[in-house]
Amino acid sequence: MSIAKENPKKSPGHTADDFFMVRNTLIIGLGMIGGSLAKALKENGFSRTVVGFDRSQQAVELGVQMGVIDRGCQDIKSAVTEADLIILAVPVKATAKVLAMLKPYLNAETIVSDVGSTKGSVIAAAVEVFGTVPANFIPAHPIAGSEKSGVQSANSQLFVKHKVIITPHSLASQQATQMIARMWQSTGAEILQMDVKKHDEVLAATSHLPHLLAFSLVDSLAQESESLDIFRYAAGGFRDFTRIAASDPTMWSDVCGANKHAVLQQIEIFSKGLNRLKQAIEADDEQSIKGIFIRARAAREHFGKMLTGTAYAADSQQKNISFFIEPNSVLKGQIKVPGDKSISHRAIIFAALGDGISEINGFLNSEDSMATVQALRDMGVVIEGPHRGQLKVYGVGKDGLCPPSGDLCLGNSGTSMRLLTGLLAAQKFSTVLSGDHSLSSRPMERIAEPLRKMGAEISTSENGGAPIHIKGGQTLQGIDYVMPIASAQVKSSIMLAALYAQGSSSITQPANTRNHTEVLMRTLGIDIEVTDKTVTIQPCGQLPSFTLAIPGDLSSAAFFIVGATICIGSNVVLKGIGVNPTRMGVIHILKLMGAQIVLQNHREINGEAVADIQVEYSTLQGIKIPRQYVSTAIDEFPVIFVAASCALGITKINGLSELRHKESDRIKVMVEGLRALGINIKEQNDGVIIEGGQLQGGIVDSKGDHRTAMAFAIAGLIARGPIEISNCSPVATSFPEFVENSAKAGLRIRKEEANVSS
Numbered sequence: 001m002s003i004a005k006e007n008p009k010k011s012p013g014h015t016a017d018d019f020f021m022v023r024n025t026l027i028i029g030l031g032m033i034g035g036s037l038a039k040a041l042k043e044n045g046f047s048r049t050v051v052g053f054d055r056s057q058q059a060v061e062l063g064v065q066m067g068v069i070d071r072g073c074q075d076i077k078s079a080v081t082e083a084d085l086i087i088l089a090v091p092v093k094a095t096a097k098v099l100a101m102l103k104p105y106l107n108a109e110t111i112v113s114d115v116g117s118t119k120g121s122v123i124a125a126a127v128e129v130f131g132t133v134p135a136n137f138i139p140a141h142p143i144a145g146s147e148k149s150g151v152q153s154a155n156s157q158l159f160v161k162h163k164v165i166i167t168p169h170s171l172a173s174q175q176a177t178q179m180i181a182r183m184w185q186s187t188g189a190e191i192l193q194m195d196v197k198k199h200d201e202v203l204a205a206t207s208h209l210p211h212l213l214a215f216s217l218v219d220s221l222a223q224e225s226e227s228l229d230i231f232r233y234a235a236g237g238f239r240d241f242t243r244i245a246a247s248d249p250t251m252w253s254d255v256c257g258a259n260k261h262a263v264l265q266q267i268e269i270f271s272k273g274l275n276r277l278k279q280a281i282e283a284d285d286e287q288s289i290k291g292i293f294i295r296a297r298a299a300r301e302h303f304g305k306m307l308t309g310t311a312y313a314a315d316s317q318q319k320n321i322s323f324f325i326e327p328n329s330v331l332k333g334q335i336k337v338p339g340d341k342s343i344s345h346r347a348i349i350f351a352a353l354g355d356g357i358s359e360i361n362g363f364l365n366s367e368d369s370m371a372t373v374q375a376l377r378d379m380g381v382v383i384e385g386p387h388r389g390q391l392k393v394y395g396v397g398k399d400g401l402c403p404p405s406g407d408l409c410l411g412n413s414g415t416s417m418r419l420l421t422g423l424l425a426a427q428k429f430s431t432v433l434s435g436d437h438s439l440s441s442r443p444m445e446r447i448a449e450p451l452r453k454m455g456a457e458i459s460t461s462e463n464g465g466a467p468i469h470i471k472g473g474q475t476l477q478g479i480d481y482v483m484p485i486a487s488a489q490v491k492s493s494i495m496l497a498a499l500y501a502q503g504s505s506s507i508t509q510p511a512n513t514r515n516h517t518e519v520l521m522r523t524l525g526i527d528i529e530v531t532d533k534t535v536t537i538q539p540c541g542q543l544p545s546f547t548l549a550i551p552g553d554l555s556s557a558a559f560f561i562v563g564a565t566i567c568i569g570s571n572v573v574l575k576g577i578g579v580n581p582t583r584m585g586v587i588h589i590l591k592l593m594g595a596q597i598v599l600q601n602h603r604e605i606n607g608e609a610v611a612d613i614q615v616e617y618s619t620l621q622g623i624k625i626p627r628q629y630v631s632t633a634i635d636e637f638p639v640i641f642v643a644a645s646c647a648l649g650i651t652k653i654n655g656l657s658e659l660r661h662k663e664s665d666r667i668k669v670m671v672e673g674l675r676a677l678g679i680n681i682k683e684q685n686d687g688v689i690i691e692g693g694q695l696q697g698g699i700v701d702s703k704g705d706h707r708t709a710m711a712f713a714i715a716g717l718i719a720r721g722p723i724e725i726s727n728c729s730p731v732a733t734s735f736p737e738f739v740e741n742s743a744k745a746g747l748r749i750r751k752e753e754a755n756v757s758s
């Protein structure tokens with residue numbers, strides 16, 4: 001087959017063929033899909049000539065008239081011999097017949113593909129005709145279409161931003177596979193590869209079942225005696241749900257036959273679900289009915305977000321949000337910060353394990369905490385909300401979680417992954433925890449190793465990260481564990497497993513880390529003892545339900561505390577912030593540097609210390625930051641680096657090696673960024689030396705880390721020129737309203753969004 005150069009620029013030396021990927025494409029079956037593909041290939045110049053073949057002469061003539069094809073095929077023999085690429089766009093049942101028609105004239109070099117909605121049957125047809133699947137036969141399926149039929153419905157834009165699944169077999173030619181991928185890319189589609197069996201299973205659930213339900217619903221209602229009235233008064237919901245019942249009956253009956261096994265399986269699953277709902281209605285079981293609806297709505301939202309690439313389950317890198325900060329801002333007034341992220345994760349986990357209904361206020365509605373919510377929903381927990389920070393959780397009891405139907409996708413959330421691994425290591429069922437690209441590269445052996453010592457069966461990926469596979473049904477033993485690194489997530493993960501273990505567990509940390517798990521466990525009456533750096537915990541029986549108010553997150557407040565401190569004329573109040581002593585490192589450090597921070601209105605809520613924080617501008621001095629504050633300020637160092645950049649003299653910080661394993665290598669990202677903004681900063685293995693100076697404007701990259709992105713935004717308060725920060729979409733993982741809230745307080749910030757094509 002002859003393939004022209006890829007996207008050559010027009011120059012006098014090139015022939016006409018140089019501008020096309022393929023010389024001759026033959027489309028067999030000039031229906032809606034065949035016609036749309038032909039038109040797209042012609043319009044985007046993928047193929048020099050697009051020839052159409054159809055058993056109906058009328059369709060061919062219309063195709064030529066409409067400019068869908070260059071010409072119709074007069075003689076199948078010459079059309080097949082001359083074609084470099086042949087696409088079958090006929091009903092799947094006709095595949096064997098059409099392949100048999102092509103076989104005598106088919107050149108070994110010619111690439112053949114199809115568009116059929118089922119793939120197992122298409123492979124079987126190829127084997128029937130050729131005895132094996134030819135290396136150049138590459139089945140594919142565009143996940144795009146409509147209920148219309150025929151060439152008159154051809155639409156060259158049909159595939160734009162839609163997925164096309166290619167299902168190459170084990171002996172498929174790579175070159176042919178690439179060619180089919182390029183062809184679909186040229187139509188604007190997004191390419192996925194899948195194994196044939198998986199394709200048929202997935203499509204049975206996502207496409208074939210919904211079509212059958214729509215046909216069946218309309219058919220059942222049409223048979224009712226008052227059908228005319230039913231249709232006359234049909235509301236929007238009926239029309240939306242049954243739109244696809246207008247699809248081609250022949251095509252769909254073909255699909256049912258061709259994917260019989262998987263379709264029957266899906267009908268069985270659906271029937272069971274419908275039966276559960278029927279029984280709940282019969283029994284007036286309001287909680288079960290509501291539970292089904294809440295889970296369904298949450299799952300629908302989850303899919304919606306996945307599809308638009310905004311959810312935690314999608315890779316945040318797909319959307320590139322940049323922040324732009326203009327100079328000359330001042331921070332004033334009351335600033336609202338979201339609920340504490342660490343407490344939000346822990347609260348929802350314990351509420352799910354409680355007996356009865358728990359209510360949580362001040363819950364952080366961010367991608368990270370919602371990853372934990374979704375994982376618990378996937379394991380059968382009914383959770384209403386969050387609605388204005390309020391959640392209602394119908395606890396399933398300590399042993400009431402159900403096996404999820406697939407992987408638990410935790411997006412970018414390290415806290416979800418580490419905490420849930422401890423919890424799930426002790427369950428009767430097996431689970432797989434997966435994350436986005438960034439989370440998959442973060443170290444997970446640090447939790448797997450102690451949990452294995454307790455008797456858990458856990459495996460991590462080759463690089464010690466996600467996906468994490470946990471085998472259920474293991475009996476855990478208590479553990480005396482000395483943690484090699486200070487990590488609240490590791491500690492909490494072991495503590496959750498310890499609730500299910502036989503015998504007591506004790507965990508000793510090298511330095512104190514945040515103790516929200518301890519505080520919450522104590523509030524819930526769990527037998528836990530804390531002495532210096534050791535936590536001792538006994539396994540527990542049932543867990544109670546509770547009502548909890550989550551304070552504002554000090555880690556989010558830290559950006560404004562530093563902002564107000566470094567920016568002349570600023571004066572802000574942050575109300576209801578959690579000031580747990582194990583989180584106060586940032587306040588101690590800033591005060592040592594000379595910041596004027598006043599904590600007022602101290603109170604205790606659900607065992608957590610809470611206060612209002614008032615901050616105004618003050619001159620900062622560079623210092624050597626005492627090691628004892630490092631573990632209690634670990635998340636705040638990006639913004640502490642910014643404070644040090646504005647201080648008089650030198651600031652030295654060491655003991656920060658943990659920062660290299662966060663959402664980004666925070667030492668490196670901050671060093672590169674602050675250097676680009678004119679600061680003299682020296683990178684060390686486990687820390688930095690920063691010489692205070694004048695921040696300039698510039699362009700920096702947060703490297704997809706929420707805390708570095710917000711820290712650079714705060715630097716913009718006093719920079720001499722504008723600052724542009726790229727890769728800021730992950731700010732939604734901890735502080736979704738950062739831009740709005742900081743703009744309200746006076747920061748001259750705006751965000752711009754650009755979709756990155758994949």
Ligand code: NAP
Pocket residue numbers: 029030031032033034054055056059089090091092094097098115116117118141142143144145146147148149150151248251
């Ligand atoms: P369509 O508009 O009805 O077109 C079907 C084409 O196949 C027509 O040209 C028809 O010829 C021809 N054909 C029908 N039976 C044939 C046979 N026994 N031998 C040879 N040719 C035959 O249907 P479509 O929606 O384009 O579907 C075509 C393929 O795309 C199917 O395999 C379907 O599974 C797949 N697909 C459809 C959708 C969708 O939403 N519609 C989406 C993805 C994939 P006539 O003109 O003589 O009828």
